[in-house]
Amino acid sequence: MKGDTVKVFYGAKEALHGVSLEIERNRVTSLIGPSGCGKSTFLRCLNRMNDTIEGCRVEGRITLDDDDIYDPSLDVVELRARVGMVFQKPNPFPKSIYENVAYGPKIHGMVHSKSELDEVVVSSLRRAGLFEEVKDRLNEPGTGLSGGQQQRLCIARAIATQPEVLLMDEPCSALDPIATAVIEELIDELRENFTIVIVTHSMQQAARVSQKTAFFHLGNLIEEGPTEQIFTNPVNKQTQDYIMGRIG
Numbered sequence: 001m002k003g004d005t006v007k008v009f010y011g012a013k014e015a016l017h018g019v020s021l022e023i024e025r026n027r028v029t030s031l032i033g034p035s036g037c038g039k040s041t042f043l044r045c046l047n048r049m050n051d052t053i054e055g056c057r058v059e060g061r062i063t064l065d066d067d068d069i070y071d072p073s074l075d076v077v078e079l080r081a082r083v084g085m086v087f088q089k090p091n092p093f094p095k096s097i098y099e100n101v102a103y104g105p106k107i108h109g110m111v112h113s114k115s116e117l118d119e120v121v122v123s124s125l126r127r128a129g130l131f132e133e134v135k136d137r138l139n140e141p142g143t144g145l146s147g148g149q150q151q152r153l154c155i156a157r158a159i160a161t162q163p164e165v166l167l168m169d170e171p172c173s174a175l176d177p178i179a180t181a182v183i184e185e186l187i188d189e190l191r192e193n194f195t196i197v198i199v200t201h202s203m204q205q206a207a208r209v210s211q212k213t214a215f216f217h218l219g220n221l222i223e224e225g226p227t228e229q230i231f232t233n234p235v236n237k238q239t240q241d242y243i244m245g246r247i248g
């Protein structure tokens with residue numbers, strides 16, 4: 001998918017000043033930069049999550065398979081099934097583990113029988129690396145799992161609708177190092193089937209999980225490129241300063 005000259009306003013304030021970025025298929029793109037630079041704002045543009053914020057307005061063009069996702073005729077619920085999202089804090093529904101994953105495929109009419117639904121639930125949990133841990137308690141509440149398990153449940157929920165793109169907004173920031181390592185490994189596996197965009201505060205994490213990195217500063221996209229190049233040989237002085245820990 002692709003953003004072309006994307007501007008975002010919160011009321012009168014312009015928070016993103018015309019960002020153009022291509023998100024490449026089956027790769028992990030990380031968005032990095034100091035706090036308040038607009039990473040999450042840009043991420044939320046990609047599945048129109050900013051629509052839910054009052055006073056927020058998006059300009060420019062964002063396309064998914066050449067569809068303009070801001071086209072008024074586009075169904076936003078359908079878009080969010082195609083571009084799934086995982087948030088900073090794991091937020092399972094107050095429902096069973098099974099129901100958390102079954103919800104999306106059910107409301108989108110993607111399955112036609114209970115056995116088909118069972119299959120989607122099991123395969124999504126498997127892909128999220130959670131099935132073995134929960135297979136004997138699928139009917140227990142998702143909120144009873146550990147933080148890292150809850151986050152993998154949220155990933156299973158997001159991939160159950162077979163999205164093309166998976167957006168992750170600091171998905172490990174509420175997790176301990178071990179749960180973080182599990183999610184990072186999972187991200188690497190998921191890239192085979194999904195396109196992933198991740199916002200992270202951790203440069204180490206960006207370096208570990210992504211193939212492409214985009215550096216934001218004060219609402220602008222300063223530099224983007226292959227992750228290795230951005231971290232070892234950035235062209236822009238501001239990127240260099242951030243990488244070296246001199247800003248942010």
Ligand SMILES: Nc1ncnc2c1ncn2[C@@H]1O[C@H](COP(=O)(O)OP(=O)(O)OP(=O)(O)O)[C@@H](O)[C@H]1O
Pocket residue numbers: 010015033034035036037038039040041042053
């Ligand atoms: N709901 C909102 N209402 C008003 N202003 C907002 C809102 N959300 C973000 N902003 C402003 O937009 C700018 C970009 O914020 P954003 O959250 O996208 O940055 P970020 O890089 O993701 O920051 P962080 O790393 O701290 O999450 C900031 O100046 C922020 O104050």
